[in-house]
Structure formats: C-alpha cells, structure tokens
Amino acid sequence: MKNKLLLLTWAALVTIVLMAALSLNRQGSNIIGKDFSDSDDMKWRLDEFYDVIGPSVLNPIDLEEAKKKITVSDREIEEHRTRYGTLADQLANIHDQYAQRIDDARAASNVLLKDTLIEERDMKLEDIRKNFEEDNHVEAKIRKEKEKVLEGYLNEIANKSYSLHVAYELKNVETGETFSYGDISKPAVYKKKFNANSDYLKASSLPGRYSDWQTPYVNYYEDAHVSDEEMTALSNPVQSFEGIVIVPKTAFEKGGAMYAQYKDFNRGKYGMYAFWTLGLLALIALFTVMKFKKEWVTEPSLVARYAYVKIDVKAMLMLLTVLMLFGFIDRYSSSVMNFFMYQSLGRWGEWVIAFFFGGMLMTALIAFQLVNSIERYKKDGALEADFKDSYMLRFVNALQEVFLKRSIGVQTFILLIGFFLAGIGFVAMFMTGMFFVMYAFCVMFLGLPALYIFMRRSAYLNRIIVATEKMAAGQLSEDIKVQGRSPLADHAKNLNNLREGVRASMTEQAKSERLKTELITNVSHDLRTPLTSIITYTDLLKDETITPEERSKYVDILDKKSQRLKTLIEDLFEVSKMASGNLELHKQRVDLMQLLQQALAEHAEEIADSGLDFRSTLPEDMLVAYVDGQRWWRVLDNLIVNAIKYALPGTRVYLTLRKVGESAEFVVKNITKYELGENVDELFERFKRADTSRHTDGSGLGLAIAQSIVDMHHGNMKIELDGDLFKVTVTVPTK
Structure with a gap:
C-alpha cells in the first residue's frame, strides 16, 4: 500500500x-509581464468595436433609400406562389383548416364566431387566388417582407450596445464630417491613431463577421430571404476616417465597464x-x-x-x-x-x-x-x-495457414473483397444513375456467377459433412463421392482414407482384447507371489515352537509382502479407472516448478542414500499450467522414483523443466542399471519392469500410470533409449 x-x-x-x-x-x-489590455479578450472586444462602428455610426445604411433598391425576381415570385403546393392543394388545405372550427361554432350557435371564421377563411382563399393570378400581388408581399427584414437588421445594428465604453473622435476624410464619443483626453490603457501614415479606418455598412450571407443575417420572417448580393447592393460605399480611438483607464477601475x-x-x-x-x-x-x-x-x-x-x-x-x-x-x-x-x-x-x-x-x-x-x-x-x-504472430500464422490450400485462401480473399466492394457499391448506386448501372452490371456478370459457384461448393460441403456424421455413427460401408479437383474433393479423399483407418482401428481393438487377457495373466502372477508368501509365513507363525527372533523375522516379511500387495492393488485400481475413463481431473493453476521442487524434497533422503547425483535445471520465473496438482504430482513422483530405482549408482540424473512454446517440458535422463533392449514401447506396458527378474518392490505400473495421467491432460510422454542412456520427456500444455 x-x-x-x-x-x-x-x-x-x-x-x-x-x-x-x-x-x-x-x-x-x-x-x-502583460496586462488585460494585451489579452486576447481585449483584442476580441476591440475587433468587435471596429467591426460594428461602421454600420452603426460611421457609415449606416439609409433605410428609406435602401427600401427603394429592393428587388424581387421572377424566381422568388414563383417560389413564394408554390411554396405550399398547387392552387388546388392550398385552397383545399385552408378549407380543411376552417371546416371543423366553423362546424363547431355553428353547433354551439355562436353566430359571431362562425361569421368571423368564414370571413377569415374567405380572405385567405382570396389571397391565395390572387397569388396565382397577379404577379404584382406576390411581388408587393415579398417586398414588404424584405423591408421588415432590412428594418429589423438596421435596428439590431443601431441598438447594439458595447460594454467596452470606447472613446473616439473620427473624421470622414472625404466629407469632413466628425463623429465623437467620450473624452479622448483621459488617461488610456489603449490608444490608436488613424491617419494617412498609419492607414485610415475603413468603415463599411456591413459587419465583417456577417459577410457570409449563405444564412441570412436576420431571418425574422420565414418567407423573406435576403441574399448576400442584395445586402451588398443596399450598402453604402466604404468610407475612410482619420482620428483617434482610446480605451480610458477608468474602464479597468472599480465600477468601470471592464x-x-x-x-x-x-x-x-x-x-x-x-x-x-x-x-x-x-x-x-x-x-x-x-x-x-x-x-x-x-x-x-x-x-x-x-x-x-x-x-x-x-x-x-x-x-x-x-x-x-x-x-x-x-x-x-x-x-x-x-x-x-x-x-x-x-x-x-x-x-x-x-x-x-x-x-x-x-x-x-x-x-x-x-x-x-x-x-x-x-x-x-x-x-x-x-x-x-x-x-500478431498468431494472426500472421493463421493468415499463412489460410493459404496452405492456395485455392481456398485466394477464394476466401476474393470473397471478402467482393463483399466489401458490394457494400460500397450498394450505397453508391443510390447517388447517381451511372453508379446504379455499374452496380447492376457487376451484380449480373460477377456477383451472380460467384454466388452460383459459392452455392455449389456449399452444397458439396454439406454432403461431405453428412457423410462424415454417418462415419462418426459407425456406418463405414459408404464412400464419399469425389467431385472435381477442388480442395473439398481432396478433403473427401482424405475422409475416405480415414474411413479405412477406422476399419484398421477396429482390428487394433481386437488386439487390445487379447492384451487384456495377457494383463489378467500378469496380474494373477504378480498378486499370487506376495499372497503365497503371506499364507506361508502365516502358517509358520502358528507354530508355537519357533523362537522370538524367528517370529519377528516372519512378521517383518509379512509386513513387507502386505505392503507389496497393497501397492499392487492400489495401482491396479488406478490404472483401471484411467482405462475406463472414470478418473475425474480437478484442474487448477499450478506452478510446475514449485511442484517439482517439492517432489525432490520429498525424496531427498532416498536420493542421498541411492548414491546418485541429481542435477536439476529450472526456469527463472514461475512455470504455470492448468493441471490436476495431485495427479501431476504422481507423474513427477513416479519418474523420480523410477530414476532412483533403476539408475546406475554413482552416476548423474538430469532433471530439466522449461517452457517450450505454449507447453511445459519435463525431461529425466539417467544411465540405466539394467540392460533394457531396444523395444521402448514395452516399458509402457502394465506390470513391465526394467529388471526381468522382477525382484524390485515396484508394481510395474509406474510408467503406465504416468503415461495415462499425461494423456488425460492432453500432453505427451516419450521414452528414448541410446544404449544405456534412458530419457523420458513429458510435455503438457500451459493453457
């Protein structure tokens, strides 16, 4: 923390x-080192002042003169006339708007309201008829609306109030007319002079920030749209002014505007x-x-x-x-x-x-x-x-594997590109007629043939899947039909070969039954030996004439043979469970390095007494895998015990644990005490021991049990022999 x-x-x-x-x-x-007079806020306010001083004071538009310059085009007349539909549509709309209200007034016996509504309706109907009969009628309405917009605009500019409280004294260079506001002799935090040397102040009739008239300046009435060209035509020529503009120091003092x-x-x-x-x-x-x-x-x-x-x-x-x-x-x-x-x-x-x-x-x-x-x-x-x-490397590998069958990879790539382009084309065809024609051509001569081929391949794939399901159900008599030379046809051939392999597997199963019989024979032999000894020495103990030393010796032999019998039976039960699939694994996150260290510590005394030199190579970091910890302990324990029993005394035993790709690998190497021969597979057989005299205390099931546990973890166990060099390699996925 x-x-x-x-x-x-x-x-x-x-x-x-x-x-x-x-x-x-x-x-x-x-x-x-700067003051507010140097700030962007101050500059913005001054820019606003210079922007509107022209239209509001120095060079305002004359309203009456501007009204005379207003024009109305034929397009505006037609647009105004048909804005709400044809003559019939507009008349019907007005009639519908008033019909219910007039009926309600009539039903309520409200004669005054009824007459007023009828008069109002008739006036609107008459106005609509005049719109379609007389251009002058429409032009007068549009002109009046534009005059209202212009008047509203000029009032907006004239009534614009500025919190800056700028003082100025400016003179029109051409007319000599002077405009002043405030006292320019006061101490100032901002002061600017305009003359021929420092450029004149240019005063326009339109604010600079409103020069883009794509959206009209003030749209007081929906029917009046004043364009940029119209406003420019109504404005005065730009005027030049000289003089001085200041922001008095008092504007920054307490109670001042700024x-x-x-x-x-x-x-x-x-x-x-x-x-x-x-x-x-x-x-x-x-x-x-x-x-x-x-x-x-x-x-x-x-x-x-x-x-x-x-x-x-x-x-x-x-x-x-x-x-x-x-x-x-x-x-x-x-x-x-x-x-x-x-x-x-x-x-x-x-x-x-x-x-x-x-x-x-x-x-x-x-x-x-x-x-x-x-x-x-x-x-x-x-x-x-x-x-x-x-x-990323997995993606690259997967991409490469897509092209293991080049034809499938190319077809998949083309299909994906086709879907992508089809989506773009589907959207584009709604834009212009040319795109629609091109899209239709591509669909007919590219899309539909590709769809036909894709559907045929999909149908063939479904037939292969159905045939595979029959094979999985045990119906092995029917071959899958091979069509063409596509990768699917190759897959069908492979499945047919697999069917033959399943038949061969059934033959192998018969062999397995024979091995079970041999197993029973071996079990009987190994169980009979300690059991015979137990019966014999039990009978000897019944003799009351034996000495205490002999009795103690017989008891020790009985204990040893009982433990031997117990080991055989326990291992036999465990192998039986694994073979029948009744053994349940409880997988969890296990540090294999720590598990191996604990197994070595458990047998430290036996290792010391064996005369063997155990050398271990472990990873620097944890090596974690999801395994059944108890079962995996049994694998390590069996392999270590196997090395202790069968390694040549005075030699070294090498243990290596490392991560290889996405698997953990455990390797045991030692020099054997007995000659093993060359048949490695025999060592995995149940009740098989390296010493053919069968005189050790093991059950002969150690490697078989280890092999079964590794298989249940989807791992791999391999034994290699090189003369007397014995090597066991166990791998298990870490994920």
Whole structure:
C-alpha cells in the first residue's frame, strides 16, 4: 500500500510538471509581464468595436433609400406562389383548416364566431387566388417582407450596445464630417491613431463577421430571404476616417465597464504564476525527495499477472495510456487559466477527477509498463519468446495457414473483397444513375456467377459433412463421392482414407482384447507371489515352537509382502479407472516448478542414500499450467522414483523443466542399471519392469500410470533409449 501511495504521489508530480511546462510554452508569452489590455479578450472586444462602428455610426445604411433598391425576381415570385403546393392543394388545405372550427361554432350557435371564421377563411382563399393570378400581388408581399427584414437588421445594428465604453473622435476624410464619443483626453490603457501614415479606418455598412450571407443575417420572417448580393447592393460605399480611438483607464477601475474582466484576467494571471511555481517545485522534488524507485512498480503479484499479457496487447495498452495522458495534458494545460479565472466547485471537481484518472493514473501505468517491460526484456530470449507468443504472430500464422490450400485462401480473399466492394457499391448506386448501372452490371456478370459457384461448393460441403456424421455413427460401408479437383474433393479423399483407418482401428481393438487377457495373466502372477508368501509365513507363525527372533523375522516379511500387495492393488485400481475413463481431473493453476521442487524434497533422503547425483535445471520465473496438482504430482513422483530405482549408482540424473512454446517440458535422463533392449514401447506396458527378474518392490505400473495421467491432460510422454542412456520427456500444455 505504501508503494502505491508513493507511486501515485510521484505520478502527480510528473503530471504537474508536464502541465506546467506545456502551459508555460503556450501561454507564457501572453501572460508574463502583460496586462488585460494585451489579452486576447481585449483584442476580441476591440475587433468587435471596429467591426460594428461602421454600420452603426460611421457609415449606416439609409433605410428609406435602401427600401427603394429592393428587388424581387421572377424566381422568388414563383417560389413564394408554390411554396405550399398547387392552387388546388392550398385552397383545399385552408378549407380543411376552417371546416371543423366553423362546424363547431355553428353547433354551439355562436353566430359571431362562425361569421368571423368564414370571413377569415374567405380572405385567405382570396389571397391565395390572387397569388396565382397577379404577379404584382406576390411581388408587393415579398417586398414588404424584405423591408421588415432590412428594418429589423438596421435596428439590431443601431441598438447594439458595447460594454467596452470606447472613446473616439473620427473624421470622414472625404466629407469632413466628425463623429465623437467620450473624452479622448483621459488617461488610456489603449490608444490608436488613424491617419494617412498609419492607414485610415475603413468603415463599411456591413459587419465583417456577417459577410457570409449563405444564412441570412436576420431571418425574422420565414418567407423573406435576403441574399448576400442584395445586402451588398443596399450598402453604402466604404468610407475612410482619420482620428483617434482610446480605451480610458477608468474602464479597468472599480465600477468601470471592464473591471470584472480586468479582475478575472489578473486572478488568472497570478494563478498561473502560482501554478508554474508549483511545477518548478514539483520538478525539484522529482530530483530530490521523490526520486523514482523501481520497487514501486515491481510487486510480484502484479508483475506475474502482467507477464501473461501478450506483447502486442502490452504495446497497445502503452500507446493508449500515452495518448490518454497527453490528451489530458494537451486539453487541460491550455485551460488551466480558466479554472483560476472562473472558479466554481463543479469546475474544480471536474478538474480533480480528470487529473486523477487522466493524469496521475495514466502516468503511474506508463511507469509500471516501462519498468516491467525493460526488466523483462533484459533477460536473454524473453523478447523473442514473447514475440513468438503474440497475437500478431498468431494472426500472421493463421493468415499463412489460410493459404496452405492456395485455392481456398485466394477464394476466401476474393470473397471478402467482393463483399466489401458490394457494400460500397450498394450505397453508391443510390447517388447517381451511372453508379446504379455499374452496380447492376457487376451484380449480373460477377456477383451472380460467384454466388452460383459459392452455392455449389456449399452444397458439396454439406454432403461431405453428412457423410462424415454417418462415419462418426459407425456406418463405414459408404464412400464419399469425389467431385472435381477442388480442395473439398481432396478433403473427401482424405475422409475416405480415414474411413479405412477406422476399419484398421477396429482390428487394433481386437488386439487390445487379447492384451487384456495377457494383463489378467500378469496380474494373477504378480498378486499370487506376495499372497503365497503371506499364507506361508502365516502358517509358520502358528507354530508355537519357533523362537522370538524367528517370529519377528516372519512378521517383518509379512509386513513387507502386505505392503507389496497393497501397492499392487492400489495401482491396479488406478490404472483401471484411467482405462475406463472414470478418473475425474480437478484442474487448477499450478506452478510446475514449485511442484517439482517439492517432489525432490520429498525424496531427498532416498536420493542421498541411492548414491546418485541429481542435477536439476529450472526456469527463472514461475512455470504455470492448468493441471490436476495431485495427479501431476504422481507423474513427477513416479519418474523420480523410477530414476532412483533403476539408475546406475554413482552416476548423474538430469532433471530439466522449461517452457517450450505454449507447453511445459519435463525431461529425466539417467544411465540405466539394467540392460533394457531396444523395444521402448514395452516399458509402457502394465506390470513391465526394467529388471526381468522382477525382484524390485515396484508394481510395474509406474510408467503406465504416468503415461495415462499425461494423456488425460492432453500432453505427451516419450521414452528414448541410446544404449544405456534412458530419457523420458513429458510435455503438457500451459493453457
């Protein structure tokens, strides 16, 4: 817990340093040594002033003159006339709107309301008829609507109020007319002169920010649309002015028009000074009291879990965390000043949450990933092993395997491309007629033939599947029909060969029955030997004339033979369960390296007494597999005991445990005490021992039991002989 707190503290300091550095780079030149008069807010307000001073004061449009310039085109007349449909449609619509209301008024005996509604309806019907009969009628309506729009626009500009309280004195260069507002002799925080040397102030009749009239400036009435060309035609020529414009110092003083903005700017500026100082202190702390320590991010349980993550997933996680961190820093470093200027509990709450999850947590995760990746890939072969175990390599391998049968791979690729292009074409055909024609052509001459071939192949595949199901049910008399030279035809041939293999397997099953008979014979022999001894020595113990020494000797022999009989019976039951499939595995996550170490420790005394030198090679990290721990212990135990009993005294026994691909491999090598011959398969037979005299205490089932347990885990057990060199290799999947 302490390491986690230290890591988060370090991550917080790093995040603060990064934010402070980026915000200083972005905003330092606009804040350090600057006043509100130099701020972007002030510049925006001045730009707004220069934008609207022309239309509102210096060069306004004359309303009456502008009304005379309004034009109405034939297209506008026709559009206005038919906007709501044909004459019949509009008349029917108006009639329907009033019919129910008139009937309700008549039913309520409200004569006044009924007459009023009828009169109102008739007026609208008459107006619609005039729209379709007289162009002048429509033109007058459109002109009146445009006049209202223009009047609203000019009133909007004229009534525009500005909180800047700019003082100015400007003179029209051509007419000499002077315009002034406020006292320009007051002390100023902003001052600008306009003359021939420093350029004149250009005053337009239209605000610059409203020059794009694709959306009309003010659409007071839906029926009135004033275009850019019309507004330009109604405006006055641009006028030039000379003079002076100031923002008085009193605007920034308490009670002034800009005092609130001035105060907010200063609060933000000094807040940024404090934040940059905090960033500097955080940087100093990172190099002194909060130096990064590797143990903060190397907790064994987390490292072990992280080690199982594929290398390509690790790379994507790293990229994601880096992007999230720099996304947070990029966004919030540019808005830190706003948090100081416009403080609120909700804003700071949002900032704290974003700082923790987007800054601290991402920085801590990046540190964890970097350190653990560096530490892991310092080990020889780790990078290569992780790359071989990556999803990307699996995808590449799968892609290669798709083309093991080149025709199937090519057909699959073409099919996928075809579906992709078909989707694009289906959307594109709705765009233009040409696309529709092209799409129809492709469907008829490419899509339909491909669909026919695909359907034939699918039908053939279904027939093969049905035939395979019959084979699985034991019906082995009927061959699968082979059609053509496609990969499916090759598959049908292979299935026919498999059918022949199943028949051969049935022959092998008969052989297995014979082996069962031999097994019963061997079991009888091995059980009879200790049982005969037990009966014999029991009879001897009944003799009351034997000496105590003899009695003790007979009891020891009875105990030894009883244990021998017990071992035989227990092993026999276990082999029987495995053969019948009644043995149930309880798989769990097991560290094979720890299990092997425990097995060696269990037999440490026997190993010491055997005169053998056991040499073990184990992996550096945990080697985990999902196995039944108790059963897998039996495999290791049997192999170790086998080595102790049958290895040549005075020689070395080599034990190796390692990870190979996605499997764990356990190897035992030793020099045998007895000559084994060359038939390796005999060693897996039940009741088979290396010593043909059968005088050891084993059951002869050790390797058979180990083989069965390995098979149940979907592993592999292999015995190799090279003269007297005996080698057992056991592999089991780790997943």
